[in-house]
Amino acid sequence: MSEMQLTKTRLIEGVWEGVLQTNRPGRYQPKIEVTHLEKQVPGHSLQAVGEAGEFVVKVPVPVELLSDGVQTFLIRDTDSGDVLSSFAILAGEALADDIRAEVQLLREELDMLKRAFRRHCLETL
Missing domain, CATH: 1.20.5 (Single alpha-helices involved in coiled-coils or other helix-helix interfaces)
Structure with missing residues (x-):
């Protein structure tokens, strides 16, 4: 089980946003990856906020990945490979x-x- 929890806050102006909480000690900087059809999606950001172990995650949805049907994006912990969250866009x-x-x-x-x-x-x- 992952020591991190990612909770979606909103999807606005083509950017998926969430809050990542980790219970790892010290000034741990998590590493995440975003994939679509098992290919890396560039441009995501991870920014520390307020409490220790809390980060804002932003994932801009590339326009070139939008098409008819369901497009699913996975957000994973790079170290463990655990899926922290996912989101789908239907069109x-x-x-x-x-x-x-x-x-x-x-x-x-x-x-x-x-x-x-x-x-x-x-x-x-």
């Missing part, structure tokens, strides 16, 4: 099709439940 036509399919399935399930409930009401009278 494009592929997403619209997925949502329409899910809504259609929900409608069909609701219709099935309504029929079963009506049948149950008729049988219990």
